[in-house]
Amino acid sequence: MGVAPALAWTIALSGGGAALAHAVERGLRRTMPDVDPGPAAPVQIGVERAPAQTDPWFYSAAPAIALFGVALALVVIPFGGQLVGADLEVGAFYYLVVLDFVSLAIALGGWGANTPDAVEACYRAVAQLVAYVVPLGLAVIGPLMMARTLSTVAIVEAQHRAGLWYVVAQPVGFALYIATGAMQGYRAPFTEPFASQIHGGVLAAYGGAQALVWRVALSALLFTIAAMGAVLFLGGYAGPIGGPIGMGLKTLGVLVLIVLAGRFFRARSTAETLALSWKVLVPVGLLNVGLVGSLILLGVGQSAFR
Amino acid sequence: MVLHGFVVVGLVGLFVASVALLAAAAIRRPRVRVHAPDAWKSYRFGLATFALIFLAFDMEMIFMYPWAVVYARIGVPALLDMLVFIALLGVGVAYAWRMGALRWE
Numbered sequence: 001m002g003v004a005p006a007l008a009w010t011i012a013l014s015g016g017g018a019a020l021a022h023a024v025e026r027g028l029r030r031t032m033p034d035v036d037p038g039p040a041a042p043v044q045i046g047v048e049r050a051p052a053q054t055d056p057w058f059y060s061a062a063p064a065i066a067l068f069g070v071a072l073a074l075v076v077i078p079f080g081g082q083l084v085g086a087d088l089e090v091g092a093f094y095y096l097v098v099l100d101f102v103s104l105a106i107a108l109g110g111w112g113a114n115t116p117d118a119v120e121a122c123y124r125a126v127a128q129l130v131a132y133v134v135p136l137g138l139a140v141i142g143p144l145m146m147a148r149t150l151s152t153v154a155i156v157e158a159q160h161r162a163g164l165w166y167v168v169a170q171p172v173g174f175a176l177y178i179a180t181g182a183m184q185g186y187r188a189p190f191t192e193p194f195a196s197q198i199h200g201g202v203l204a205a206y207g208g209a210q211a212l213v214w215r216v217a218l219s220a221l222l223f224t225i226a227a228m229g230a231v232l233f234l235g236g237y238a239g240p241i242g243g244p245i246g247m248g249l250k251t252l253g254v255l256v257l258i259v260l261a262g263r264f265f266r267a268r269s270t271a272e273t274l275a276l277s278w279k280v281l282v283p284v285g286l287l288n289v290g291l292v293g294s295l296i297l298l299g300v301g302q303s304a305f306r
Numbered sequence: 307m308v309l310h311g312f313v314v315v316g317l318v319g320l321f322v323a324s325v326a327l328l329a330a331a332a333i334r335r336p337r338v339r340v341h342a343p344d345a346w347k348s349y350r351f352g353l354a355t356f357a358l359i360f361l362a363f364d365m366e367m368i369f370m371y372p373w374a375v376v377y378a379r380i381g382v383p384a385l386l387d388m389l390v391f392i393a394l395l396g397v398g399v400a401y402a403w404r405m406g407a408l409r410w411e
Contacts, residue, residue: 006314011321052339064326071322075315085318086311093371130360137367144374207337209329274356278408282363282399286392289370293385296378305378 001082006075010085014071017223018216024252025222025259032263038191039218041200043211051115051205058112062105062202063210066217069101070224077227078153079244080237091152092144095228096137099184102221103129106193106202109214113205121201124193125186127270131277132183138285139176142166142292143232146301152228156236161304167233169300172288174233176281181225181258183273186218188262192270226255355407359399366395 001009025040050059073095075085088094103125110122143166144150147158159165167174183190194201206214230236230250237247268276296302370388377384402408 003313003317007317007321010314010318014322047338049338049340060327060330064323064330067326068319068323071318072315075318086314088311088315127356130356134360134363134367137370141370141374144371145377148375148378150371150375213326213329275408278356278359278399279403283396286396289392290385290389293377293388297381297385302378 001084006085009083010071010075013074013077013079013085014067014220015216017074017227018220020252021223021226021255022215022219024255025219028256028259032260035188035263036191036196036267038188038194039186039203039221041194041196041203043200043203043215044207045209045212045215047207047211049207051113051118053114054205055112055114058108059205060112060210062109062112063206063213063217064105065108066102066105067213067220069098069105070217070220072098072101073224074220074227076152077224077231078156078237079247081153081157083237083244084153087151087153090150092140092150092155092232095152096133096140099221099224100129100133102217105217109202109205113202115205117198117200118202118205120198121193124195124201124270127274128183128186128190128193131270131273132180135176135277135281135285136180136184138282138289139173139180140232141289142170142173145289145292145296146170148305152231152236156231156238158301158304159235160238162301163303164301165233165235165239166301169295170233170288170292172284173292174229176285176288177229177233178254178258178261179281181229181254182262183277185222185225185258187222187258189265189267190273191267192273195267222255222258223251226258227251229254355402359402359407362398363395366391 022040029035029037029040076088076091076095078084078087106125107122110118110120110125113119143155146166146169147155149155149158182188186194194203203211203214227247230247230253234250234254236250237243239246239250241249369391373384373388
């Protein structure tokens with residue numbers, strides 16, 4: 001793809017993905033009214049209001065930075081062999097780095113809004129980053145080892161040539177990805193930074209167009225996490241139904257899985273999330289790297305390279 | 307060639323940032339200023355110790371990405387190398403855990 005079509009495609013994907021994720025999540029939430037919606041809670045789009053004592057720069061920049069990070073991450077998500085914003089050689093690593101801009105945005109917005117609830121949300125979001133980054137990285141490492149590449153397109157191609165979806169070879173890694181994906185997307189049971197006890201945290205401090213930007217960014221965030229799960233573990237755009245349609249269906253599947261899994265666990269506080277991450281998920285992730293390494297030595301998923 | 311891909315990254319970033327900032331700046335109707343108390347209150351910093359351990363592990367993650375790419379080609383020696391690395395870090399977590407650094411309250 002040329003530069004202009006790639007730009008148009010990524011913008012369209014950000015908007016369309018956000019709308020799809022929002023609609024699906026709204027529908028699913030209706031069946032689980034007891035679960036805190038967290039970042040999926042309604043925002044005050046029709047109300048122009050802002051706290052009186054904001055830091056104008058931090059406060060205004062925050063929603064823009066959140067959407068910025070999500071859209072940049074979507075650049076490397078392939079929906080077809082050619083249907084990708086840019087097939088970067090460091091794609092998977094780049095994805096992990098730029099998506100953390102959302103965490104920065106929540107921290108800036110919370111600090112900049114300067115209300116007790118929003119600053120509390122800032123601290124909680126930073127703590128959640130400390131909880132999810134390492135186990136998420138350990139979950140993503142598995143597919144990278146089997147595919148011998150960081151390029152997202154090449155990861156899909158490697159699964160296709162080996163005739164193996166990595167979810168089959170690495171069920172532990174996939175479960176780890178779903179758990180840390182829920183943390184990364186602030187979805188139940190890890191909704192603490194957007195909890196209803198602090199009235200939605202950062203979201204409560206925004207209104208009007210900026211609230212709409214938050215809405216789009218946070219819905220697109222869930223869509224992006226689901227899409228990357230489909231690329232890494234479910235064979236991406238290659239599969240029984242090929243191309244963008246199949247990739248869309250797989251993305252939808254992972255999205256529904258992340259949202260519905262939230263109803264089976266009670267909400268975790270930030271302290272519990274950190275403890276869960278460092279006492280359970282990080283050791284499991286390290287074991288998983290060893291496990292995947294052994295499988296590769298046995299030749300699993302390596303027929304793609306003969 | 308390498309930079310070519312990042313042209314799209316730069317353009318997407320520029321575009322989205324501009325639109326979002328325009329939404330914030332241009333579409334500005336009169337706002338109701340809501341008065342709320344200032345946020346300055348005491349916070350416990352159990353997070354600081356977590357953050358330090360996190361830094362150590364996050365640096366390790368950076369080393370793991372290039373390792374993951376060449377792992378299958380090198381085979382057993384690469385696995386042993388990384389096992390030593392992981393074992394050292396595992397000892398680190400166990401030590402931090404034992405010393406109570408993973409306790410929030």
